[in-house]
Amino acid sequence: MTFIDTCLMLTFFGLVGMILRRNLLNISVSLLQFVIGLNALMGYLSTSNDHFFSNYWLIAIAFIFIIYLSSIALLLIKRRSTLQVNELTELRG
């Protein structure tokens, strides 16, 4: 099992986690796992440090998505006044 296979495994398990989990916080964790695997794959395959902008851009997108999911979770908790975040699953449509 090479390093590329390991990165693909991390990416794939991130995608599976986004399908499998029903909680927005767990989905954000799986999204971050997907981005970590993809970033490691891109960084390992790049032969030089010249094309570094795409890696930082990927990190910025991940940061934006995590803030988005967290703010949606905060909004739904405040609006429903519930003790469970499990009802957030209906947001996924």
Place this chain on the structure above:
Amino acid sequence: MEITNAISGFIFIVLLITSLLTITARKPSTCALFLFIESVFLSAILGFLKGITSIAFSTSIILSFFAMVVCGICLYFEASFAITPNKIPKLSVLTGLALSALFFSTLFSGIFQEIKTHYFMEIISEKSILSYAIFGFSSLCILVSALIIFDTKNSKEGGPL
């Protein structure tokens, strides 16, 4: 050289275990903690393989901090709102097991090598295809999240939606 292979094999096994625990743990903070351990080990092996001056190592370190931030966010939500962990549906578990079995069956066959070399690497190398689409959606995410955060902080009732 044997020590190098032994360390790499150990880190691969740790990455496999932590990635499995990340998608199977019940509490979000536990998932984020396993993700943090995974990202630290991944940063270590990237620094080991590519050097500590490479861009892969630096971005992995940044993503490790992100994992720590997400762990803090999950701990805050769990402590503030008393979140009870939910049960994973059986259909989702079966879907995940089937996809994992498919992945590992294709990993050790020749089909995976062809897909990896001919298709996947070309998609990764062509990074500008999805750039504009993701940029547009991320701009929308920035606007919506900023609106929600400011409105939730300033009102007692809730958000604008």
